[in-house]
Amino acid sequence: AQSVSQHNHHVILSEAASLELGCNYSYGGTVNLFWYVQYPGQHLQLLLKYFSGDPLVKGIKGFEAEFIKSKFSFNLRKPSVQWSDTAEYFCAVWRGSARQLTFGSGTQLTVLP
Amino acid sequence: EAGVAQSPRYKIIEKRQSVAFWCNPISGHATLYWYQQILGQGPKLLIQFQNNGVVDDSQLPKDRFSAERLKGVDSTLKIQPAKLEDSAVYLCASSLDWASNSEAFFGQGTRLTVV
Numbered sequence: 001a002q003s004v005s006q007h008n009h010h011v012i013l014s015e016a017a018s019l020e021l022g023c024n025y026s027y028g029g030t031v032n033l034f035w036y037v038q039y040p041g042q043h044l045q046l047l048l049k050y051f052s053g054d055p056l057v058k059g060i061k062g063f064e065a066e067f068i069k070s071k072f073s074f075n076l077r078k079p080s081v082q083w084s085d086t087a088e089y090f091c092a093v094w095r096g097s098a099r100q101l102t103f104g105s106g107t108q109l110t111v112l113p
Numbered sequence: 114e115a116g117v118a119q120s121p122r123y124k125i126i127e128k129r130q131s132v133a134f135w136c137n138p139i140s141g142h143a144t145l146y147w148y149q150q151i152l153g154q155g156p157k158l159l160i161q162f163q164n165n166g167v168v169d170d171s172q173l174p175k176d177r178f179s180a181e182r183l184k185g186v187d188s189t190l191k192i193q194p195a196k197l198e199d200s201a202v203y204l205c206a207s208s209l210d211w212a213s214n215s216e217a218f219f220g221q222g223t224r225l226t227v228v
Contacts, residue, residue: 004155034216043116044156044204044219090155100169101146101217103155 003027004093006104013081014112021076021107023091030096033074035065036103039087047089050074061085083113115139117220119205125226131193134223138186138207145182146217147190148204156204162188163210195227 007022025031035047048059055067065076074091091104118137126132138145143164148156159178161169164185173180177196182188192199202222209215 006155036219043221044206046216046218049216098169100158100161102158103148105153105155 004091004102004104006089006091006107008107009105010108010110012110012112015083016080017111019076019078019081019085019109021089021091021109023074023076023104025072025074025091025093027072027093027095027097032094032096033065033067034092034094034101035059035063035074035076036090036092037087038090038106044090047076081109081111083111085109086111117205117207117218119203119220119223121223122221123224123226125228126195128197128227129194131191132195132225133189133191134203134205134225136188136190136205136220138188138205139218141209142207142218143185143210144208144215144217145188146204146206146208147180147188148206150202150204150222152201159190192225195225197227200225200227 003026005024033050036044037047038044047063048057048065050057050067058064063078065074067074088106088108090106092101094101120135145162147159149159150156159173160180162182165182178192180190202224204222206217206219208217
């Protein structure tokens, strides 16, 4: 079974629609959580990260994510998407026990103008 | 600050040929990662270095893949001989330290096509 699961392979939205991308992981113990974004033709960039503290974290470009420990989830949200948000989004989990960063399979977001 | 540099950007080879990729991490970053990203999938960790030592190579197909990080800075990843299923983007990333919570910074990747 995949250790980091992203449920939506491809999401298509119109501009101004709200976005929520799911991410679940199956590790116990200490984890740090990340969302990376890959715009067309560009390298992976960090969108936001959670290490500890407030489970609601804010990232760049209006994105936020909420860590729900009981659900092993770290869902990405944005209230109103723009055409420029078209990209592939990857959830990643850093496991303290293995010192390893593992990625989900990614979600391709297409925002229609 | 300069980012993670990778070369070449693209490579096309025939199966059974060999190929090498180069990575220069961000200055001062002790940890270096090589990931393989097959089309439609997320990056899969191949090997992880801390300075010039290997800390995880459990998913590296060691019969054909090898990697080194001389002097704890630059790294090369080699495939010999290549197979069709090796067609993928090979990503190099670096972070300050594997034992800390530092984020990984990625290079542009090398897109390998094996024909």
